[in-house]
Amino acid sequence: MALRLGLLNFKARDNSALGRFWADALGWDVFSDGPAVTGAGPVGFVWPDPVALCVCVVAVPDPETVRYRVHLDLATTSAAHQAELVARLKELGATPADVGQGDVPWTVLADPEGNVFCVLEPREIYRDTGPIAAVVVDCADPRAMARFWDEAMDWTLHEVSDDHARLRSAKGAGPYLEFIRTTPGATTVWNRVHLDLLPYPGDDQAAEVARLQALGATPADVGQGDASWVVLADPEGNEFCVLAPA
Template identity: 85%
Template sequence: MALRLVQVNFKARDDEALGRFWAEALGWGVSSEGPGVTNVEPVGFDWPDPTAVCVDVVATPDPEKVRYRAHLDLATTSAAHQAELVARLKELGAKPADVGQGDVPWAVMADPEGNVFCVLEPREVYRDTGPIAAVVVHCADPRAMARFWGEAVDWTVHEVGDDYARLRSAKGVGPYLEFLRETPGAKTVWTRVHLDVLPCPGDDQAAEVARLRALGATPADVGQGDVPWIVLADPEGNEFCVLAPR
């Protein structure tokens, strides 16, 4: 049994507007599965596919109350590409953001609803990830998070240390899932982005939830009510959703 990381979920005041921003930012298309939900994924994409972790933007009455520790890192292929992408994102409504990063080669930005993300300088490790280089989760213990998520999803641990851990789909495609240790006393950057996972074909949602709980996940109540997905929190309290098989 295993789960697939299939999308990141953004809570938003205006799902359509934020969905359009991220579609333009990533060069992807938009669709909708119903009112208040905007799906952002590559054009012609047959969801789910490990070549991409998609973006779901969901309208929420009070998104300011949502506090997560995940963000996106965007990939670039050259210094010129990085500069062009930053300029284009500003035209789309993004703004530079200061999270105490100092003098670094990547650009820290905030989307039109204030979610912080990074536009990375060219890095060889991300040359084949697609527009999203990595989904990054800030945490206290990257080693422990790598153990949990390495067991939770069908991804391979590529690198693990006291300050940093990196996983990627076992198929060797798509973006990375990275865990970055928070520096004590540093400014905590909250976003409205969390992870959604999906059981593999033939696997049972309830059995997967039981397996996750045995690994250290706990039930979480974010006001979801009666919905077909199940909300859990990982061992550091980061909430995520186990979607129902389709």
């Protein structure tokens, strides 16, 4: 049995506007745009792709103003590219954000609904990830989170320390999933992003949910009601969804 990271799920007041922002920001296509859900993925993306990650923006009447602990790091290839990307993102509606980062080589921005993300300076490790360098999760214990997520998904653990852990698809494609140790309550920035995991065709969703619970995940209720997906929380309380096989 195995799971893969299939979606970055954003909650939004205006799914169409935020979905189009992220499609334009990443140079992707909008592959679906309904009254409540907008999907954006790499050019030519067809759901479900066995490797590619896409963005799903879901409209909710009043998105909660809590701080989810997930954000995106965007990759650049040169200092000029970084400056050009920051300028273009601001034209699309992004705004500068201060999360206490101080004097750093990356730029912190917020999307039109206040979700913070970073535009990184060029880094060799991210040269082949595509526009998203990493999906970053703040946590108290990167080692423990790495143990859980390494077992939860069929991704490969690349490095782990007391301060940082990094995983990537076993196919060596797309962004990294990273866990960064942070001080609890260090920031109060609003962020409504979570991960959606996808079983492979033929795998059993209920069996995967049971496996995750044996690893330390717990059931979570976010008001989902009777849905085709199952909401769980990882060992540090970060909610994520296990979708039905596509």
